[in-house]
Amino acid sequence: MNVGSILNNDSPPNTTQGEKNSEPQDNGFHRHSLVNLLNGPDNDAEAKTNEQEPAKSSKQPERQESVSSSDNNDGRTNDKSQSEPLDGKKHDNETEERPSQDAAKAQTKKEEDDELARISKLNSTKKPRRYSVPPIWAQEWKAPNQMFTEQTNQEVATNLSNNPVFDRTSTVSVDLECSITGVIPPPSLTRTIAEWIYANFTEIPTSQRKYVELELKFGTIMDKSTGNRIDVNVSTECVYRDASGVYFDMGVHEVGWGDMCHFLDELEKKYQDELRKNHFQNSNKPKRKFNVLESDITDSFYQITNRNEQPKSIRVSKDNTLNPPRYLAINKQRLSHLFIHNPSSMYDMRLSLSYENPIPESSIDSIIKKNTPSLIRLKKRTSYTHTPTVTRFDMTKVQLPRESKSKGGKKILEQDQSNEVELEIDVNELFSGFDKVKNGVDSIRFEELVEIFMNNARCLNNRVTKLANR
Template identity: 50%
Template sequence: MNVGSILNNDGPVDAGSVTANSSASNSPVARPGASARPERHSIVNLLNDDEKSAKNKNILNKKDAETNVHAKPTAAVDTQEFNGDIITQKAGKTDENQHVQNAPVDELTRLHKLKSSTKPTRYTVPPIWAQEWSPSKSGAPEPAVQGPPDSSGTYLSSKRVFDPSITTSVDLECSITGVIPPASVTRTVAEWVYANFTEIPNDQRQNVELEAKFGLIVDKRSGRRIDISVASECIFTDKANTHFDMGVHEVGWRAMCDFLDELERKHQEDGRKGLAKTKHKFSRLESDVIDRFYEISERNSQPKTMRISTDALSKRQWGINKQRLSDLYIHNPSCMHDLRLSLSYEHPIPDTSLESIVTKTQPVLTRAKKRTSWAHRPTVTTFDLTRVQTPRESKNMKGKKIVDQDTSYEVELEVDTPELFSGYDLFKTGADTIRFEELIEIFLNNARCLNNRVTKMANK
C-alpha cells in the first residue's frame, strides 16, 4: 500500500493484482470491453494542474482574446467621437472669443457712423443722470403735486404725510405694533375739534373758523406767565384763574415776517434752478383795514358784538358777527409763546343792516390793522401777521383830550376749515381714520415752526 492509496482510501491489494496492473499499465492499448479505471490522485496531481484544466484555461484565454479583439473597434469609435466633441467645443469657444474681441470694434464703428450721420440731442431739461441731487431737509420724499379740487371739495391728494410703515433704517421698526402712537397734544386737540364739529350743522360749516393765536397764558393773581412745573408742551385747562394775553413783541413779530419771506425767496431760487414745482411758495396778500366794534342789544336776547370793517383804500365795508364756540390753551414753557386755539362762528352781516348800525350806534372799540397774509395750500394754513394801532384817549395837564395810538403785534394761524371738515367726514364714515388727525398735526406743526424760530433767535 503506497501513499496514493492511503490518500484515495483504497484497500490493500495482493501481489498478483499488482503484477497484473503493472503489466496492464505498461501495455499501450487497452483491452476492448474493459471499463475505464478511475483516476488515481497523487500529491503531484493535487499540486499541479492536469491536462484538462490546462486545456480549459487555454479555451478561456482564447475566448477572452476574441472578446477583446471584437471590443477594440467600439472603444476606438468612442474615442474618436469624444475627440470630435472636444474639437467642436474648442472651435465654438474660438468663435466666441473672436466675437467678443470684435465686439468693441463693431460698437466703435457703429458709434462713429451715428456721430457722422446725426446731430447731438439738445436737452431743454438735463436728463436725470446729469441733474444735481438736492436732498430734502427732512429726508422725506417730496410731496406729490396737488391736483384740482375733487367732488368732495378738497384740493389735496389722499397720499399719507406721516407714513407709519416706513422708517429710515431697514432694520428698525417704528414700534412693536408697527404703528406710530399719536402725540398726546395732537390727539387731545383732534378730539376737542371733533367733539365741537359734531355739534355744527352742515349748513353752518362755511361759517366756522379755527385759528391759533400767539400770546401768553397769564396768572390773574400774579400777573405773570404761568409756571406749573412742566418742561414740555401740554394742554392747560385751568381757565378760571388765568387769562390769555394775545400778542407778541415787535422783535419776534419781525423775525417771523423775515422767516416767511426767507422761505419764499429760497423757493423762488429753487424755481430758477428747476427744483421747485410752483413759482411761489405762498400766496401773499397785504391789507389795510379799520375794524369798529359795536354792541347791539335786542329785547329778550343777549348783547351781540358786531364788527364792521372798512378798507382804508377802497372804503368798502363789510360786517361780521363773531360768536365764540370754544377755546383750548396750549402751554409751551420751552418756547417764547403759548397758543390759544379758538373755534368760532363768523356770520356775515347783511349789507342792508350796516348803515343802520353805523349811524345809530357808537363803536366801543376801534382797531387799525395792517396785515400781511401768507397762504400755504400744501399745509392748509394761512399765516396772518398784523400790526394793530388802537387809539387811546387821555387828558393833559390842562384837561384837554389827547388821543394816542397804542401799537401791538399779533400772530395768528387759520386752518382751511373745508379741508378739515372733509377729513372729519372721512373719519366719521370710516373711509380714512388718519386724515383728520393728520391735518390737525400739520396745522400745529406750522405754529411750532414759528414759535421755535422766535425762541432760537431770543436764545442767541
C-alpha cells in the same frame, strides 16, 4: 503691613520669637485717607488719636478676663490648675515684653514724625483743584422755561437734530421699523387737540359749517393771582385746562414778530431759488410757495342790544385801500377755546372755535349811525397762505387809538401799538377729514390735518425761541 506702608516705602518692624504670644501692639502703621492727607498735620494727628482709642479698648477685655479669673480663684468654683501652670510657676511675659514695647514705641514715634513732616510738605506745596464753574456732570439740569426767567452765565447747547427721526413708513436705519404696527402713533398732544375739535364739530349743523372759523393765536397764558406767566412745573408742551384762574395775553414782541415775518420771506426766497435751479424738473410746481395778500383795515366793534334778544358783538370792517371804502360786518360768536402751554418756547397758544355770521350790507349803515363803537382797531396785515399745509398765516400790526388829556385840558389822541400772529386752517378741508372719520372711510386724514396745522405753529414758535436764546 498695609497699603499705606507699601506706598510710603516703610518697612515692617522686627519681631522676635517671644513676641508671638504678646498682646497686639501699636506699631504706628495706620491707614491714611485722602482727607487726612489734604487736611494737614492737625487733623492727621487727631485721626491717629481716634485710631489709637479702639486699640486701647481692645485690650480691656483681656484685663477683664484676668480679673474674672482671679476672682474665680478664691475657691468658689474654678480650679487653680486652670489659671496656673503645672510646675506652679507663673510666666513672666510682661517683664520680657517691656523692652520690646519701648523700642517699638520709640520707632513708631520717629516714623510718625517723619510722616507728619512729609504730609506737611505735601500739603504746603499742592492744593486741591477748585472749579470756578462746575463740570457738566455736576451741573443741575434746568427746564427751558426756567432759562427764560433766570439769567445764566452759561449757554446750554444740545446736539439734537431738528430733522425728524421717523417718517410714516420707514426709519433711517434699515434694520429698524418705526413701530410694531408699522405706523407711528400720533403724539398725545395732537390726539388731544384732534379729539377736542372732533367733539365740537359733532355739535355744528351742516348748514353752519361755512361760518365756522378755527384760529390759533400766539400769546402768553397769564396767572390772574400773580400777573405772571403760569408755571405748572412741566417742561413740555401741554393742554392747560384750568381756565378759571388764567387769562390769555394776546400778542408777541415786535422783534419776534419781525423775525417770524423774515422767516416766512426766507422760505419764499429759498423756494424761488430751488425753482430756478430745477426749472425743468419742477415745471408743474406753483410759481410761489405762499400766496401773499396785504390789507389795511379798520375794525369798529359795536354792542347791539335788541328787545327779546341776547346782546350781540358786531364787528364792522372798513377797507382803507378802496375809495369809496367798502364795509363788511360779522357777528362773531365764540363756541370754545383751548389753551396750549409751551414752557420750552417763548409763547403759548390759544385755539379758538367760533361762528362768524355775516351781517347783511343793508343793515351796516344803520348800525354805524345809531351806535357808538366800543373799540376801534387799525390793522395792517400781511397774510401768507400755504395751500399744501391748508394754513394761512396772518401777521398783523395793530394800533388802538386812545384819548388822553393834557395838563391844559386839551384832548390828545395816542396810539397803542401791538403785534399779533394768527394761524387759520382751511375749515372745509378739516370738515372733509371729519366726515371721512365719521363715515369710517379714512381714520387718519383728520388727525393729519390737525398735526400739520400745529406743526406750522411750532415752526414759528421755535424760530422766535431760537432768536431769544442767542
